[in-house]
Amino acid sequence: MNLKLEKPIVFFDLETTGVNIGKDRIVEISILKVFPNGNKESKTWLVNPEVEIPAEAAAIHGITNEKVVTEPTFKELATKVNKMIMGCDLAGFNSNRFDIPLLAEELMRAGIDFDMNNRKAIDVQVIFHKKEQRTLSAGYQFYCGKELEGAHGAEADTNATFEILLAQLEKYEDIGNTVDALSEFSTHGKRADFAGFILMNDEDQEIFSFGKYKGRTVEEVLKENPGYHNWIQNADFPLYTKKVLKQIKERMSAPKNTMTDAEKLTALQQKFNLR
Numbered sequence: 145m146n147l148k149l150e151k152p153i154v155f156f157d158l159e160t161t162g163v164n165i166g167k168d169r170i171v172e173i174s175i176l177k178v179f180p181n182g183n184k185e186s187k188t189w190l191v192n193p194e195v196e197i198p199a200e201a202a203a204i205h206g207i208t209n210e211k212v213v214t215e216p217t218f219k220e221l222a223t224k225v226n227k228m229i230m231g232c233d234l235a236g237f238n239s240n241r242f243d244i245p246l247l248a249e250e251l252m253r254a255g256i257d258f259d260m261n262n263r264k265a266i267d268v269q270v271i272f273h274k275k276e277q278r279t280l281s282a283g284y285q286f287y288c289g290k291e292l293e294g295a296h297g298a299e300a301d302t303n304a305t306f307e308i309l310l311a312q313l314e315k316y317e318d319i320g321n322t323v324d325a326l327s328e329f330s331t332h333g334k335r336a337d338f339a340g341f342i343l344m345n346d347e348d349q350e351i352f353s354f355g356k357y358k359g360r361t362v363e364e365v366l367k368e369n370p371g372y373h374n375w376i377q378n379a380d381f382p383l384y385t386k387k388v389l390k391q392i393k394e395r396m397s398a399p400k401n402t403m404t405d406a407e408k409l410t411a412l413q414q415k416f417n418l419r
Contacts, residue, residue, distance in 0.1 A: 145313040148321045149180040153233040153266070155309075157301040158243050159205040161197050165245045165339055166382045169193035170218050171207045173247075174298035175228055176306055187228060188299045190215040205296045222254035233323050235266040237280050237305045240331065245338030245382060252383040259387070260338075264327035268309050271330050275316060280304060287311035336392075337385040350392055362392050 147153075155176040162168035174188040190207070192215045202208045218225075225247075236243045244265060251258040272283045284292040284304045288311050294300030313321050319329045334344040342362060343353045350362040357365045357372070366373055373393050377386050 145317055145321045147178075147310060147313055149178065149323065151231065151233065152177055152179050153235055153323060154178075154229045155235045155302050155306045156229075156239070156243060156247070157236060157298040157305065158246060159207055159296065159298050160246060161193050161195060161201050163242065165242070165249060166380060168246065169195055170246070170250055171197060171201075171212055172205065172298040173221075173225065174302040175225070176302050177228060177232065178306065185228075186299075186302075187224075188302075189221055189225075191221060192217045205298075218250045219254040222251055222256050226251060226256050226258070233264045233266070233327070235268060235305065235309065237272075237301065237308075238267065238269040240265055240267040240270065240338070241340075245384060248338060248384045249382055252387070257387075258384070264323045265331070266309065266323065266326045267330040268305050268312070269330075270332060271312050271316075271319060271326070272308065274329070275312070280308075283308050287315065337382070337388045339382045339385055341381065341385045342388055350388075362389065363396055366393060366396065 155178065157174050158170050159172040160168045160170055170191045171193050172188070172190050175186060177185040179185075190212050192212045194217055197207065197209050197212070234244055244260075248258045268283075269280070272278055276283070276286060278286060280301060281292045281295050284290055284307070287308050288304075292300065292304050295304075309326075312319065320326060333340075334348075336342040336344055336350045340353055342350050345351050345361070352358055352360060352362060352365060373389060376389055
């Protein structure tokens with residue numbers, strides 16, 4: 145079963161200074177852009193994170209402070225990265241919980257208003273875990289029959305993720321081959337933000353997933369305690385979480401569209417075919 149695309153999809157992988165979405169920084173980013181006609185475009189950048197790379201992180205991906213000291217910062221690369229992913233769906237390995245939210249933080253920190261409106265996300269790891277319960281290297285061996293050379297290098301991981309998805313499509317006909325189907329299958333619950341601080345309930349209402357208001361709708365909480373919005377905006381939450389909360393508040397404050405008497409009459413006439 146081939147991957148069915150209606151628009152380009154970007155497979156990407158990040159190597160970082162750590163795993164804290166709000167605080168850690170990118171040290172390498174690799175992008176593989178796949179077009180509906182099968183063409184591919186790829187690019188890999190080393191990135192100066194402008195902070196120290198901890199020894200434990202460097203031990204995993206092999207990227208040291210000395211290696212990136214003369215490389216561009218993410219702010220300097222942000223426009224190029226954004227241009228390459230613009231209008232594309234996104235895919236990765238553990239990307240829903242890590243790569244996408246951390247990339248969003250870096251882009252927004254660089255002044256680029258990233259969001260997931262009109263995008264779908266495929267997390268190849270979730271498909272893997274739902275079907276086989278393994279790691280990326282094991283998944284590459286399992287699905288593709290190959291050893292993953294250069295594991296924890298962004299480019300190797302990105303290309304392996306793409307190959308794994310293609311192999312998963314061959315193995316599991318029940319997961320579908322469209323981005324919509326794969327995005328739905330590879331999503332753990334429905335989130336309003338990336339980090340999972342704001343979820344969606346069964347009625348498609350935003351709810352808080354933490355703290356004293358856990359399980360309550362955001363609109364209800366903001367009506368009851370308007371200061372809670374300001375507290376989150378000033379606290380150590382991811383930028384994208386703050387953006388989502390701000391959008392909800394603005395939506396609540398927006399004037400409701402009310403129909404004039406003439407518009408109501410016209411609507412009734414159209415409904416009952418009186419015109």
